[in-house]
Amino acid sequence: MGLPQAPWYAHYPSEVPKTCPYPQHNLAAFLVASAERFPDRTALSFMGKKTTYAQLLDAAYRFAGVLGKLGVGRGERVAIMLPNCPQLVAAYFGTLLAGCVVVMTNPLYVQREIAHQLKDSGAVVILTLDLLFRRVKEAAHELSDLHIIVTSIQDGLPFPKSWLYPIKARREGLDRHVSYGPRVHRYARLLRDMPPLPLHAEVDAERELALLQYTGGTTGIAKGVMLTHANLVANTMQTSLWFYKSKPGRERYLAALPFFHVFGLTVLMNQAIMLGGELILVPRFEAGDILRIIDKQKPTVFPGAPTMYIALINHPNVRDYDLSSIEICISGAAPLPHEVQERFEAITGGRLIEGYGLTEASPVTHANNIWEYRKKGSIGLPFTDTLAKIVHPDTGEDLPIGSTGELAIKGPQVMKGYWNRPEETERALRDGWLRTGDMARMDEEGFFYIMDRMKDMIIAGGYNIFPREIEEVLFEHPAIEEAAALGVPDPYRGETVKVYAVLKPGTKLTESELKAWCKERLAAYKVPRVYEFRSSLPKTMAGKVLRRKLLEEESAGRDHDDR
Template sequence: MSSKPWLRHYPAEVPETYDYPKHNLAQLLVQAAERYPERDALHFLGRKLKYKELLDSAYRFAGALQRLGVGSGDRVAVMLPNCPQAVIAYAGTLLTGGIVVMTNPLYMPRELEHQLLDSGAQTIVTLDLLFERVMKVVPLTEVRHVIVTSVKDYLPFPANWLYPLKARRDGQKREVVYSERVLAFARLLRESPAAPCCAQVDAERDLALIQYTGGTTGTAKGVMLTHYNLIANAIQSRLWAYRAAPARERFLAALPFFHVFGLTVLMNQSMYLGGMLVLLPRFEINQTLRAIHRLKPTIFPGAPTMYISLIHHPEAWRYDLSSIDFCISGAAPLPYEVQTEFERITGGKLIEGYGLTEASPVTHANPIWEQRKLGSIGLPLPDTDSRVVHAETGEELPPGEIGELVVRGPQVMRGYWNNPAETAAVLKDGWLYTGDLARMDEDGYFYILDRRKDLIIAGGYNIYPREVEEVLFEHPDVAEAVVAGAVDPYRGETVKAYIVLRKGTDTDAEELKAWCKARLAAYKVPRIYEFRDSLPKTIVGKVLRRKLTEEAEQRKPDD
């Protein structure tokens, strides 16, 4: 067992260990509604829902699911932006003992098809605006019921009346054909009684969530997170933020709930604390600034690109941002200049943390109000062990040496859904092998030296080159294609495609971009295209992706 030098630097208020409850994750909402029934749980574009109203709706949704045949262990896909319906569907599914499959609303049909087929989801909850896209996939899957909602369902008057007019003016298709298989979310809630229910679970074994992530192969894998995993990580995050007060905090929910970072540090943690979620359907800097100015959120977790947008906004000075107490940045490295400027503008704290989907996701964070170190991801959270090991031997390395970061704790996943081989590759003797290169200093602060091999992180999104390459290869004019990350001052990285065309063809970058846009979520679409006569390869024909990146760096003009 390694020593834990980081414990010497824990704030006095943060315990080294904690007894995490072992119950249904939905109990976080049930208990919050019992303690704070009249407190606002959600604020969505002017509409508020109290905790008692939110729980009432969750019970109604759970009852509706049960009447549709959904029970313990059944998978329910939730393909929604941040809105009240996403919270209701999430909590309602958990109350039945079902397993939530959070699904990115940006997914194109090919991506959605894989996720629905792999998870075996038989129910999906989605928006009217996404209905046409979803229905292209449903016949190819096991999905029996499609539950459709609209943003207007939870807008206040007169916005709910004006919304359809604006949608038509913007050319958004909203035609939904209802049937025995296609059901209206609002009608289901109206017709279902709010009978209390909460399925009994084996919290350490029963799954609450299947969260899809990519891998070095580019094949999306379902991370199996239990009720205990997610409860533990919400509480670990709350223990770290020890000054956060029950029934007082307002969480700015700009991170999407379909990303496990947003799910844990926003939805789950807010319920645990009896906080209020200020829901933003998507991150848009002007709307975000107005929300901070008017609604006074105190906690604003995010990705570095969000904070970069704020500090570079030409009229940020017009807004009162002083309500922000602290922010935890994840999903990508946080530049020091961004950290210091954000703190100057808001007066709040901005610290960097680290995590991965396989750990629910948070494993490390810098102290919020005590010593933090430049470039560090901070210290392991309570009950989290962390080591740097030799990539080949697995031997623990001393401080200062670079190796693979491994972690273990109550937040570490059970494994990958239906994928024992990939599970065995990353879970060894209780330790999660992250694939990230790191070092630890003498004080127990950890530093990430490099992300997983070839992984591109653009604006906080993980992008796996092989998936993009496969789409490019499908184009009839493309002979060879390889994708790599290129430095981007705003997104951290952006996607660059290196293309070798078939002889006699003259396809250009715009055509390839349109091809990719029709088949990939927008953030995965390459923004830069370099056409080449050939690609550098090893003797066995493997493309040397790193060599392409190095060549691009060498071609950069000197500063």
């Protein structure tokens, strides 16, 4: 593969190859290999309970056997609707070992969203928590053939926490009732009764799916992205090549990103398992808990979303904790403000780099160098075996260096297509290039910069305005903790810029003061006209601000005013 303009290779570290061979095997082979190499090494750490690689592979074999006993055939879809916990990891690799396809499902989904995903994917099994059973049962009432396997947080806890958990749950009024029956099964009992017979399905890695990963559905109905074993093996290896100083069998990964999000799946679970690392599982992000975990358990790698790093650097007690174990942080899912990057690196002494990806690319395509030359504000360089270019969003014509256009990507991590949506697949994949829908530019040295999603671009008075540029200015203000800019309808300009801002605790800021700050740093047509101060911003569990939610609130407010 080659491009006339691929200047990024000049800035590759000498240890990172331009191209690499990728084994054409089952993605779960990473677990089998690490269990052979590091059988007694801790694979998972969850609220005080340690699981070795040998024990994890044992559980994965048992789950693969369970699927066979339930009559689940090769290529059939198995939904996993869990927070980060040991059962999720065992079921994920067990499903792959059985030759089945994983469908990751967000535990926060409401009944309608669960029903859509189960029906659209044709899932024949779903693994979920007792706390979520009622919602799943209601969503699956029309799916008479669906098997529901139910686990509990209790199943992953060490003694005496496992013994005390039911008491705590009752005190908190948690609904753990499950109606077991012919198609509703206890996870712990199924695994206990199933011998750990080795089962390792040979797959056609280029053709057979490992994962059906649904997009967030922020722009409409969620689509299933078809990711093959080859896609995920390649991207796991690509991310590991970039992290070339990693020490196999010794890294400790802070797994606060949810595994049901493809970023967490690849850069945490798949990569850590491939390298024989320890996954410190965190079922829910809470800044105070994360600080304590870092202080006590000493993770070395902490991939996350900008909102996570923002929460940590602004925590009132951040200086009370030793965060020096953190060596590498890769930020994704949303733009990383310069100010956040600098403050986090100053506090921890580690390296926080920005990368880029999307579900359709398994997901990572770009990252800044970790130890060498990097550019703040940039998403960095294309990965090994990954080509990228800027094209005209309408014509698809290649644009010259420095131009802003749509980012297009080609590489072994790019999806097979959308599940049962050939027309949408054709629109997204053109001549082997994935059209990302993101507006970007490339500089003379091959570093790429994301301006914004095409759908998020604000057109005010004929000017194109990128929210990210405004948000960078807002984050530089010492009183701003979080901020989002978006376009709202304006009868004169078509759209105008509105800012939603969250202030740091103990600070004060008026609309006129913030507007004056923006006027000093932005062209007049980019200065926000409307300001709203809030206590928080709506986000996904992966930490991405839900712009759609803000627009819906804005629309509902206008409708109310019209009445």
